[in-house]
Amino acid sequence: xxxxxLDAFVKRLTLKEKASLMSGRDFWQTKPLPDKGVWPLRLSDxxxxxxxxxxxxxxxxxxxxxxxxxxxxAAALACSWDEExxxxxxxxxxxxxxxxxxxxxLGPGVNIKRSPLGGRNFEYFSEDPLAAGKMGAAMIRGIQKxxxxxxxxxxxxxxxxxxxxxxxxxxxxxxxxxxxxxxFEIAVKEGKPATVMCSYNRINGVYASQNKMxxxxxxxxxxxxxxxxxxxxxxxxxxxxGVAAGLDLEMPYSGGATDEDVVRAVQEGRLSEQALDAAVKxxxxxxxxxxxxxxxxxxxxxxxxxxxxxxxKSAVLLKNDGILPLEKQSNLAVIGALAAGTGRYQGGGSSxxxxxxxxxxxxxxxxxxxxxxxxxxxxxxxxxxxxxxxEEQAVRYARTAQTVVYFMGLTDLYESEGFDRTHMRLxxxxxxxxxxxxxxxxxxxxxLAGGSPMEVPWLDQVRAxxxxxxxxxxxxxxxxxxxxxxxxxxxxxxxxxxxxxxDNPSARYFPMGPRVVTYNESIYVGYRYYDKAGQxxxxxxxxGLSYTRFVYRDLHVDTGKNGELLVKVRLANVGDRAGDExxxxxxxxxxxxxxxxxxxxVGFARVSLKPGEERQVEISVPRDRxxxxxxxxxxxxxxxxxxxxxxxxSSRDLPLRKAVLVSGEAVMPLYAQSADGPxxxxxxxxxxxAAFYGVHSRPPQNNALPHPGEYDRNTPLRQxxxxxxxxxxxxxxxxxxxKTLHFSPHAQVNQxxxxxxxxxxxxxxxxxxxxxxxxxxxxxxxxxxCNRPNKK
Ligand code: BGC
Numbered sequence: 001x002x003x004x005x006l007d008a009f010v011k012r013l014t015l016k017e018k019a020s021l022m023s024g025r026d027f028w029q030t031k032p033l034p035d036k037g038v039w040p041l042r043l044s045d046x047x048x049x050x051x052x053x054x055x056x057x058x059x060x061x062x063x064x065x066x067x068x069x070x071x072x073x074a075a076a077l078a079c080s081w082d083e084e085x086x087x088x089x090x091x092x093x094x095x096x097x098x099x100x101x102x103x104x105x106l107g108p109g110v111n112i113k114r115s116p117l118g119g120r121n122f123e124y125f126s127e128d129p130l131a132a133g134k135m136g137a138a139m140i141r142g143i144q145k146x147x148x149x150x151x152x153x154x155x156x157x158x159x160x161x162x163x164x165x166x167x168x169x170x171x172x173x174x175x176x177x178x179x180x181x182x183x184f185e186i187a188v189k190e191g192k193p194a195t196v197m198c199s200y201n202r203i204n205g206v207y208a209s210q211n212k213m214x215x216x217x218x219x220x221x222x223x224x225x226x227x228x229x230x231x232x233x234x235x236x237x238x239x240x241x242g243v244a245a246g247l248d249l250e251m252p253y254s255g256g257a258t259d260e261d262v263v264r265a266v267q268e269g270r271l272s273e274q275a276l277d278a279a280v281k282x283x284x285x286x287x288x289x290x291x292x293x294x295x296x297x298x299x300x301x302x303x304x305x306x307x308x309x310x311x312x313k314s315a316v317l318l319k320n321d322g323i324l325p326l327e328k329q330s331n332l333a334v335i336g337a338l339a340a341g342t343g344r345y346q347g348g349g350s351s352x353x354x355x356x357x358x359x360x361x362x363x364x365x366x367x368x369x370x371x372x373x374x375x376x377x378x379x380x381x382x383x384x385x386x387x388x389x390x391e392e393q394a395v396r397y398a399r400t401a402q403t404v405v406y407f408m409g410l411t412d413l414y415e416s417e418g419f420d421r422t423h424m425r426l427x428x429x430x431x432x433x434x435x436x437x438x439x440x441x442x443x444x445x446x447x448l449a450g451g452s453p454m455e456v457p458w459l460d461q462v463r464a465x466x467x468x469x470x471x472x473x474x475x476x477x478x479x480x481x482x483x484x485x486x487x488x489x490x491x492x493x494x495x496x497x498x499x500x501x502x503d504n505p506s507a508r509y510f511p512m513g514p515r516v517v518t519y520n521e522s523i524y525v526g527y528r529y530y531d532k533a534g535q536x537x538x539x540x541x542x543x544g545l546s547y548t549r550f551v552y553r554d555l556h557v558d559t560g561k562n563g564e565l566l567v568k569v570r571l572a573n574v575g576d577r578a579g580d581e582x583x584x585x586x587x588x589x590x591x592x593x594x595x596x597x598x599x600x601x602v603g604f605a606r607v608s609l610k611p612g613e614e615r616q617v618e619i620s621v622p623r624d625r626x627x628x629x630x631x632x633x634x635x636x637x638x639x640x641x642x643x644x645x646x647x648x649x650s651s652r653d654l655p656l657r658k659a660v661l662v663s664g665e666a667v668m669p670l671y672a673q674s675a676d677g678p679x680x681x682x683x684x685x686x687x688x689x690a691a692f693y694g695v696h697s698r699p700p701q702n703n704a705l706p707h708p709g710e711y712d713r714n715t716p717l718r719q720x721x722x723x724x725x726x727x728x729x730x731x732x733x734x735x736x737x738x739k740t741l742h743f744s745p746h747a748q749v750n751q752x753x754x755x756x757x758x759x760x761x762x763x764x765x766x767x768x769x770x771x772x773x774x775x776x777x778x779x780x781x782x783x784x785x786c787n788r789p790n791k792k
Contacts, residue, residue: 001288009036009284010277018280019262022243023250027233028053030249030287038284041291043151043230043251047107047123047139048073048089048346048472049353050096053742063354064742068096069303069473070346070355072310074108074135075451076469078125078494079544080313081582082606083138090142090150092306095298097148103290104149104195107351110136110183111158111199113452113495114525115510117421119161122347122451122470126494127526128541129179130601130625133186140191149194149290152187154232156180156214158199161420162511165235166716166762168202171519172696174673176203177629177636178523181218188223194286195228198247200235204698207242209235215246228282233350234765237714240265244272248279255771300356308474308481313580315482317489317545318465323445325485325547326403330372333397334362335437336407336430336447337377344409344449345475348744348753349417355473361407361447364476374401378437379429381411382748386432394433398440405483406437406462409449412744415470418753420511424455424501434458447479453497456538467491485547490580490606492544492650496526499538505529505685514719516701520687522679527651528597533683542584542601542650548575548611550649552583555656557645563663565602565621569647569656573609580608583617586646586654587626592639594628594669595679599646602626621645626662631673631695638664711763711787718759723786729766733758736770 001009010018017033025031025040032040045051050068058064071077071089080086090108097105110132113121125132136152143150157169157180171180187193196219198208208214209231219225230249236242239250239258243265250258265271317324326332338344343360346353359367362375378394380387398404408430414421425431438444438461445464448454449471459465466489468479481487498504505521512518521529527541553570560566567585583606588599603619626643627636643662648654671677671694678691693700706712711720717733720726737754744750761769763786767779774782 001284006281006284010280013280015263015266015273016259018276019259021283022248022262022279023254023259024252027252030283039287039291041103041287042101043104043106044097044102045106045350046151047105047109047351048077049355050093050100050102050105051351051353052100052102061354063745065354066100067356068353069300069307070353070358071307072314072472073122073346073351073451073470074125075122075494076314076471077310078131078135079316079469079491080310080606081131081492081494081604082313083134085310085313086135086138087142088306089310090139091146092298092303094143094146094148095296096303098146098293098296099298101295102148103293104151104286105143106151106153106197108136108139108150109153110187111154111156112180112183112525114159114519115504115506116424116453116495116498116501117510118159118452119415119420120349120417122415123349123351123417127496128494128601129182130186131494131604132183133190136183136187137191140187140193144192144194147290147293149286150191151195151197151230152184152191152193153197154199155184155196155219156199156208157203158201160511160517161418161756163513163716163760165200165760165765166202166714167513168205168516168701169519170204170516170696170698170701172522172692173631173634174629174695175519175522179525185223188219188225193227194290195230196225197230197232198235200232205701207235207237209247210238210241210245212245220246228286234768237764240271243279244275248282254768257771257776304356304474307472308477311468311471311474311478312481312487314469314471314491315478315489316467316469316491316493318448318467318539319459319462320464320545323403323443323463324466324483326445326483328484329402331402332374333401333404334365334373334375334407335378335394335398335404337379337381338409338449339405339407339447340375340377343407343475344411344470345472346470347415347451348412348749350743351417352743358473359476361476361479364480368480378433379427382746384427384429386429391433391436395436395440398437401441403443403445404437404441405445405447406434407447407449408434410451410454412746412749413752415451416743416749416753418743419756421452424453426454431458434461438462445483447483453495455500459538488547488577488579489544490546490582492542492582493539494541496530496537496541497539498530499536503535503537503685507685514703514705516703518692520689520692521685522687522692522695523597524679528600529685531598531651533685540650540652542582543652544582544650546579546581548573548577548579550574550581550609552648552655555645555647555658557658557660560620563623565645565660567603567619567621567645567647569617570614571607571609571617572614573611576611578608578610580606581649582606583619584648584650585619585621586651587621588644588646589626589639589641590644591641593667593675594639594673595675595677596628599644601651630667630669631697632670637667638662639667640664708787708789711783713764713783714762716760716762720763720786722790724790725782726786729782730758733761733766
């Protein structure tokens with residue numbers, strides 16, 4: 001359809017038809033207009049594999065969605081630092097979408113990992129905006145080159161699960177631009193996603209779904225986004241305000257009441273029909289581009305080997321005193337329940353893939369022909385209490401083995417959409433057993449799974465640690481290849497591992513609530529904080545070991561045609577194995593007049609070298625990577641002056657450094673943003689409210705728990721606890737949610753998620769989710785009743 005035909009088409013639609021086209025038909029499709037030739041468009045999760053719900057065939061499928069390939073989660077893939085790989089994975093997922101008639105994949109997610117506790121960190125790439133943005137953009141390119149639309153999510157500032165549907169993330173403008181919006185900016189500009197999904201939360205008081213500054217001023221006007229904006233599922237508060245702000249599609253179907261709101265808003269002159277038409281056109285363009293495409297089969301075996309390869313390239317060797325790679329010895333003890341069955345390969349939530357054939361390490365051993373596997377589970381995964389009998393058996397195996405490989409990790413109970421972690425420790429039964437294994441056998445190797453950093457105080461007691469993150473269904477085979485040296489570990493961390501949770505910059509300000517969470521640490525997220533505070537960390541950002549050795553030499557920095565820096569470095573593989581190195585370039589501005597991180601990542605490249613091979617690696621650094629965001633001028637500024645360009649193997653291993661003069665602007669910051677201001681120097685993570693409100697443009701907000709009389713449509717159910725009626729509603733909602741929620745194969749986990757999610761559900765969503773039981777008026781009356789003081 002040409003634009004002119006589209007205009008003519010929209011003109012012929014009634015107001016009601018238009019409003020209705022802009023909300024879902026059901027949970028997963030847009031509305032068709034059969035007599036007008038508009039097909040429904042199917043959307044499915046994402047992000048690391050296809051989750052097309054198929055409740056009817058749950059038995060046959062062995063899960064609540066169609067079988068699909070589970071690729072490494074974003075947290076894992078990010079550790080490959082391999083944009084080409086991310087593109088290949090995106091393309092493979094899109095091929096699976098094409099075979100199932102799915103037009104838009106709900107992913108990737110590029111939110112910043114503000115705290116290691118974030119429940120959905122495994123679905124996100126990094127604590128660094130460049131790393132997250134680049135990997136996200138690559139994945140989008142891959143998805144879309146197979147004719148499937150991507151949905152970049154969750155726009156924006158979704159950094160916690162606690163109260164995710166109502167919390168206001170109070171974040172200062174500079175942090176918003178430099179940290180939280182930056183990955184979206186990169187992914188939008190370089191990936192050109194067909195759609196963007198807004199987040200649930202508020203940003204500085206305004207819901208993402210009705211945030212004009214985000215959805216229109218920044219996304220469309222500044223970044224040139226031309227696609228469609230959809231809501232996260234149930235994220236709409238005031239739909240008419242949303243349309244006016246730039247929201248095109250409400251998902252999922254919510255009973256039609258919000259369509260009526262839109263019609264009324266136009267009739268009453270509160271919403272322009274022009275805004276409505278623009279949104280309808282975005283929906284129709286998307287449907288025309290991605291709906292009703294021929295279904296094409298995909299090559300399952302090829303996707304499986306890509307999943308294995310991707311896992312292999314993403315795993316990070318955290319420690320090795322030379323014990324790895326292992327020889328194929330018969331006297332090997334494999335301990336830990338996470339070694340067997342499927343292994344720990346993905347997190348819980350809407351991203352759960354019903355994987356074709358997930359296989360843990362013992363499965364891979366059997367497949368490789370190991371006749372006898374000395375395996376003991378050692379602990380249970382459904383709870384965290386040590387089990388004396390299991391431990392005894394494991395220790396017995398360990399005592400007589402030459403080497404012990406112990407599989408540890410966060411279980412389903414720890415990591416899922418819907419709730420955050422409350423601490424950074426591993427399950428107690430696993431660490432309890434570790435002590436005993438270390439006593440029984442000094443040759444202890446740990447294979448660690450989990451989508452986020454963990455506290456590892458036992459590190460000195462083990463000889464090696466291989467971190468497989470949440471590596472997808474190829475986990476077992478990839479682990480096998482890496483442990484036995486058929487492949488060389490090459491992943492590097494995309495997130496800093498602090499020594500302990502309390503060291504993290506957001507530790508005092510996460511997840512806060514009940515109404516707001518303040519981002520007191522401003523731009524000092526991840527290594528930006530640790531480096532400036534001079535804080536020791538367990539493993540730095542960008543860190544990872546290898547079985548071979550790389551040497552960096554001869555750093556040169558030239559200026560390219562567009563003012564970009566051309567950074568050249570010679571890299572040599574001086575070990576005796578082929579391997580990949582992730583070359584990282586950081587830039588600092590030591591004499592900046594504004595407060596800044598010591599240095600930030602400005603470029604990276606994954607390079608493969610044979611033993612003895614040497615190569616010149618060239619990385620182009622566009623000028624804007626040196627910029628800071630000036631909240632007075634509301635724009636990014638490159639300050640003139642001397643910058644230090646560093647090259648090396650991690651954020652804390654930068655052997656090559658060069659000072660370069662960069663032309664730019666003279667800058668005279670306000671005190672709060674200056675190098676001498678409160679953020680200019682610090683040695684711990686106490687960022688006072690005085691400092692924060694010096695850089696934040698909003699005054700402190702009401703952050704008190706509401707009481708009866710103060711409940712409104714946006715009050716989460718858990719905060720209406722004083723009302724007996726609200727408690728009853730919450731129980732009913734929990735029962736319903738438990739029945740319909742399939743966020744994990746384990747009932748216990750679904751129960752935990754349902755409990756957390758219902759507690760965080762704003763009152764308005766009770767009506768939206770149960771529109772067939774309760775109309776808007778009735779819901780209003782129920783809210784009035786909840787607001788009455790309880791009779792004593
Ligand atoms: C999640 C989204 C997801 C959607 C559909 C929401 O709860 O936040 O990431 O795409 O559900 O399942």
